[in-house]
Amino acid sequence: MIIKGFCHPPLSSERREAELDCSQTGQVTLRCGEHVIMASVAELQISPPLGALPASIGFADGWQFKAGLDYELAEWVRHNTIQPQRWVHRLERNWLAIVASVALVVVLGLSVYRYGIPAASHALTRLLPQAVPVYLGEHVLETLDEHMLSPSQLEAQEQWQIQDRFALLQDNLPPLPFELNIVFRSWPHGPNAFALSDGTVVVLDSLVEMATTPAELDSILLHEVGHVYHQHVMESVVQSALISVAAALIVGDSSGMADMLTSTGVFVASSGYSRDAEREADQFAAEQMLKNYGTTEPMAAMFNRFMEHYGDSELPEWLQSHPELEQRIQALK
Structure with a gap:
């Protein structure tokens, strides 16, 4: 032959x-x-x-x-x-086998995305040396101070009062992975507060001005402590890293298209994870408010004020980084 x-x-x-x-x-x-x-x-x-x-x-x-x-x-x-x-x-030439294989890959991929990556991120976050989140928190705050935030305009006495009251609240908190530290900054784009990976809670002047009672301000601060308690910041960083690596491996190169797909995948996936994180932080804050104030009404009042300030979002829920405020208020009730 x-x-x-x-x-x-x-x-x-x-x-x-x-x-x-x-x-x-x-x-x-x-x-x-x-x-x-x-x-x-x-x-x-x-x-x-x-x-x-x-x-x-x-x-x-x-x-x-x-x-x-x-x-x-x-x-x-x-x-x-x-x-x-x-x-x-x-x-390799059987269409039924090909379709079944594709379906299996899709199911496995969705399972890894929904359950595998969060579980891996949760485990990896707790294996990281403490120096990693500390360095990241310090670096992020330096970057925010350089490009976005301004020094606080609150009087020093008011800052001390908030810090002293918050120090008393910490006596009733469960053990935290990091020591808490409150810093005050100014930002012209609305009231807010956010936690960093090293236990720093950044409080904006506009948030302090929005709160009409100490309990209302404390409810938002406790919400941010919930992020520290669950280490949501580092989990989000690890999740984004894992999704970025997975997207790069799927695309197979580092071209501009690959970077765009990677960034889009990280944004969409991270927005979904952060909704779960917000609910966990809400639950943590609600439990602490009940323990310290016997009610969650101050927290609900702040959420209502946020809703009046920002208005209803026009984005679909699956692209919002936070759950609907109305849903969060109903959950508190």
Whole structure:
């Protein structure tokens, strides 16, 4: 049996006409111009056809042969390779097997996204040395101070009063992974407060001005402490890193398109995770408000004030970084 096709010289993509003589049992002869190569079947590197890719024969010195008519070489390969490769090749051409495999990959991917990445992030966060979240928190605060935030305009006495009252609240808190530290800043884009990975809680002047009672301000501060308690900041960082790596591996390169897909995937996924984090922080704050004030009404009042200030978001819920404020108020009730 002589199979006509083409060959590639060693370490070259040059394509030359060739023929493979398979008439002798256990031995083949490759003829490519003036080159004649004889080898036993045991010495060959036989690559069975993979899906739509043709079969190929590799020789010990680097020459490679592919048939002009793939079925001829594929038939010879089937008779000169071990049996398991035959059913693998059949699966590669079976549409039902392909569809089932794709469905399985999708289910596994969604399961990893929904359960695997959060679980891995939760575990990895608690394995990190304490120096990592401390460094990250300090670096983030420096960056915010440089580009976004301004020094607080609150009087020093008012800051001391808030810090002293918050220090008393800490006596009733469960053990925290980091020592809490409150800092005050000014920001022109609305009332807010946020926690950093090292236990720092940044309180904006506008939030202090929005609160009409100490309990209302404390409820938001306790909410931020809930983020510290559950280490949501570091979990979000680890989650984003894992999703970025997964997206880069799927795309397979570092082009601009890959960066865009990676950034989009991180944004969408992180927005979903942060909704769960906000609910956990709400629950933590509500428990502490009941313990210290016997009610969650001050917290609900602040949420109502936030809703009046920011208005109803026009974004769909799945793209919002926080749950709907109305849902959070109902949960408090």
